[in-house]
Amino acid sequence: MISLHEKVNIIGICEKENFSQINIAKYELLSNEIENYKEWLSFGYNADMEWMKKNLDKREDVGLIQENAKSVIVLAYNYNQSTIHESNENKISRYAWGDDYHNYIPKKLKRICKELEIIYPNEEFKYYVDTGAILEKQWGVKSGLGWQGKNSLLLNKKLGSYFFISVIITTLEVEHDDLLKDYCGKCTKCIDACPTNAIISDKVVDSTKCISYWTIESKSDSFPSDISENLEGWAFGCDICQEVCPWNNHRVPIQIEDFVNPRYGETVLDKETVFNYTEDDFKERYIKSPLKRPKHRGIKRNIIEIEKSK
Ligand code: B12
Ligand code: SF4
Ligand code: SF4
Structure with a gap:
């Protein structure tokens, strides 16, 4: 040790x-x-x-x-x-x-x-x-x-x-730290705020209902209606269950390194611009961004799904 x-x-x-x-x-x-x-x-x-x-x-x-x-x-x-x-239109999740x-x-x-x-x-x-x-x-x-x-x-x-x-x-033996207590207490704000009821119970998220799964990971051409009707403007990922959390609403330190700052100052996507991009334009702009994961096709699909609920 x-x-x-x-x-x-x-x-x-x-x-x-x-x-x-x-x-x-x-x-x-x-x-x-x-x-x-x-x-x-x-x-x-x-x-x-x-x-x-x-x-x-x-x-x-x-x-x-x-x-x-x-x-x-x-x-x-x-x-x-x-x-x-x-x-609130076509939001990108913070990460x-x-x-x-x-x-x-x-x-x-x-x-x-x-x-x-x-x-x-x-x-x-x-x-x-x-x-x-x-x-x-x-x-x-x-x-x-x-x-x-x-x-x-x-x-x-x-x-x-x-x-x-x-x-x-x-393989190095280092003195370990103590477990931390659970500070959620009686709060249920995240469960109550999730628009698709994806938080099935305490600590259990059903990905088939989670906006983050559908807008980032899913390869499907469209979303089930209970998802598209409740997207609440999220075009890539979803932060609702974090935004409502009291632990994110006090004075949390700010990251000083630049790479986390919004690329091109963009925290939401402009529908017209996204649809006007060629595949090459999209690749060039998002090659270094997490948005490349669902590809141009996936991002356009997400925006179409948001439009459906309007
Ligand atoms: C798969 C995955 C997802 C999936 C599944 C989400 C999930 N909750 O697991 C999807 C695509 C939905 C997703 C979404 C997001 N993700 Co993600 N994801 C992962 C990944 C790759 C694996 C997580 C995993 O193993 N999940 C499996 C489930 C079973 O594990 P679990 O949620 O901890 O569940 C435990 C409890 O449910 C428990 N359990 C206790 N009692 C009971 C009772 C019953 C009946 C059951 C069934 C289970 C159960 O069992 C599980 C295991 O012990 C990790 C990276 C990694 N390698 O760990 C990142 C990770 C969890 N994701 C991350 C992030 C940032 C996100 C998003 C916030 C992104 C966004 N803004 O959209 C969202 C948040 C959604 C949410 N509320 O979870 C971060 C989280 C950082 C943090 N502070 O916790 C991670 C750690 C990546 C990283 N390295 O930073 N993600
Ligand atoms: S990320 Fe959004 S959809 Fe998924 S559990 Fe959290 S609030 Fe619900
Ligand atoms: S909103 Fe935050 S503190 Fe409240 S139950 Fe959810 S994770 Fe816990």
Whole structure:
């Protein structure tokens, strides 16, 4: 086990890359969590995200990803900004205003791991940010970085929920942090506000009802009517269950790094412009943005679905 001084040093290395909070979990099997996960899959709540059925063994045991794992370092990268949506038409969810975090955060994690490998040449470090079969929110809970809110997202008293989760699985034995209490209390604001009733119960989101799934992940040509009638102007992702959360409505720190700022100052999409783009125009403008995921076709579909409900 490394000393407390060394643990503080590791946290300092992560903070240099602008992670807002870093907590440590002890390596263990996620036995209860994987049972819940399997139950979630059995209800079909993964919609057509078939990849979620794969690598269940790794999701339960990160020791199959990093042999001899001893600790999981969990890092929060805050993407909160002071900007608000400029209108209610064709809104982009907050995490997608800037450049795609998949292009930036892995580079930060790589630099951190390189530095740690120099200090601890006999230890190994593997990093992930939405890039592997890892139950990231559950590691966030295990490390005491946050608690899982009723909207199913990881919440932190200081940061709210507008942060990305990253994990570093390591053979290094670091003193772990304590679990955090659940601060949702009797609040049910997220469940009450979800326009498609996708939050089935405490911490359980049914993707087949979630606007975020339909507008980002779904490949289908159109949406079921109970979705399109309740899109509430969301053209890419959905932040309703976060916008109403009291933990996002106090003085949450603002991210200072530029890549999270709205690209072209855009927090909503202009319908005419999107429809006038050629495929090449769309690619050129959104190649570095999360909006490339559903492609031009998917973004046009989302806007058409919003129009249907008017
Ligand atoms: C698949 C996925 C989605 C899916 C499914 C959402 C979901 N809630 O799982 C969709 C496309 C809908 C989605 C949407 C969003 N996502 Co997403 N997503 C993921 C991903 C890749 C996997 C999550 C996962 O494993 N879900 C499976 C379910 C089963 O897990 P769970 O929600 O934690 O559920 C537990 C409980 O339900 C529990 N349970 C407890 N009791 C019971 C009882 C019963 C009966 C059942 C069935 C289950 C159950 O079992 C589960 C496992 O323990 C993660 C990245 C990662 N690798 O972890 C990002 C991630 C969760 N997403 C993220 C974000 C930002 C979003 C959006 C906010 C984006 C947006 N603005 O549109 C929305 C939020 C929607 C919401 N309220 O969840 C962030 C969240 C950061 C945070 N602070 O928590 C993550 C962590 C990515 C990252 N690295 O930062 N996402
Ligand atoms: S992201 Fe939107 S649709 Fe999905 S659970 Fe939250 S409020 Fe409901
Ligand atoms: S809105 Fe309320 S219940 Fe939902 S996650 Fe936030 S504090 Fe928890």
